[in-house]
Amino acid sequence: MTREDGPGRGAAPSEVVTDRAHNARVWNYWLGGEDNYLVDRAVGDQVTAMYPSIGEVARADRAFLGRSVAYLAGEAGMRQFLDIGTGLPTAENTHEVAQAVAPDARIVYVDNDPTVLAHARALLTSSPWGQTEYLDADVRDPGTILGSLGRTLDLERPVAVILLGILNFVPDTDEARSIVRRLLDAVAPGSHLVLTHPTLELGGSGNEEAMRFWNENATPPITARTGAEIASFAEGLDVLEPGIVSCSRWRVAPGEDPGPEVAQFGLVARKP
Ligand SMILES: C[S@@+](CC[C@H](N)C(=O)[O-])C[C@H]1O[C@@H](n2cnc3c(N)ncnc32)[C@H](O)[C@@H]1O
8 A cells, every 4th residue: 555545554454444534533634644645635725725724723622632641640630541532653653652651551442444454553552551442432422432441441430531632523512521421420530631622713704614514525424513512511510720712822932932822712620
């Protein structure tokens, strides 16, 4: 398989569908990765033409992951992470950020995209003191996810539940809310919710047409939400400072270039 018609690393397993753009691979393309196909690059370029800041959104989302996970593993003392909607392995994956601070951190990754599954071994490079695991599962089935965590995570102790750029693939807001509630109800007090989500607020109205194009040409279908809807995912939790903000504005270190404000909300909240 060549760079022109296939991914840069590894062969496509038979279940990988390459006649339609898939989110994990297009996200990888926007992040400058090579694990994508012509169909993904074509749709990715078309979306960029309609909504030029999409690449900034993807990079800001990853930078938010780095800052939030470093905070959780450090100051907040978290040692267990459940990262649902992992995406294709890239630089600074959750276990690398967490274990750089806390080498004994344990991480379970979850995604339902067969291309991510094919590259999951790159997510399983734990430090010798910690552990990583990969689950091929759907966020819309939290019962199965929770039932599979026992090998790696102890739900009697706090867990950071990471949902970055994934609830936007659950179109029904009540269903998305109930998924978050189910996951957070199952973990101990002191657990955290870490979330990013696209919005048409924060200057993101230009994304409306691009999302329509996406839904006609790619999979899975995506939806934007308002700040109020996104805030409702954290109901009953204590949202940490600086609140629900553009993810590029969340706890940027003094002297660090935050880049532009992007139309992607980010929040970290603690279960009391
Ligand atoms: C926009 S990417 C975000 C990747 C990573 N969390 C990040 O922030 O860089 C969304 C990921 O969610 C995954 N995904 C979408 N719908 C899903 C579902 N129903 N169940 C599990 N994973 C899903 C996609 O395969 C993709 O890898």
